[in-house]
Amino acid sequence: MVLEAVMLQVKEGMEADYEAAFRQASPIIASMKGYIHHELQRCMEEKGKYLLMVQWETLEDHTVGFRQSPEYQEWKALLHHFYDPFPTVEHFERVALT
Template identity: 50%
Template sequence: MVLEQALLHVRPGQERAFEDAMREARPLIAASPGFLGIEVRPAVERSGVYLLLVQWESIADHRDGFRQSERYEEWRRLLHGFYEPMPDVIYFGDAL
């Protein structure tokens, strides 16, 4: 299992619209082969910051599967306009 992590910095004042868009986008990623689960958590002490955690069977399921799919194009359309700056994605292996 691989854990994808990204910090999402949402433009000020767009938090509610982002959360609505994320709810709409979730089924797009959930339908992807190799998808195991997703969590999106708002920061407690920093407005507009969200932690994205997605569990995949492999990096390839995310990078070569989901990101090359039509579902990802819709995901991008729904979500990427909220980010400033665009998030960096980091993959993590099994827990110690």
């Protein structure tokens, strides 16, 4: 499993519109091959700051399957205009503890 983690900064005053657009966009990402789960968290200390976490089966399910799909263009149109600055996407893998 791969965890995509993105710290998002939404333009001031657009938080409610962003959350509505995110609800609209959620079924898009959920329909993709290799998708496992996603959640959006709102920061309690800093207005307009969000954390998006998406679990994928493989890195390529996100970087190729989703990012190079027509569905990504729809996701992008719904959400990308809310961000300032544009976020950096990072991927993580679980560390074995035993």
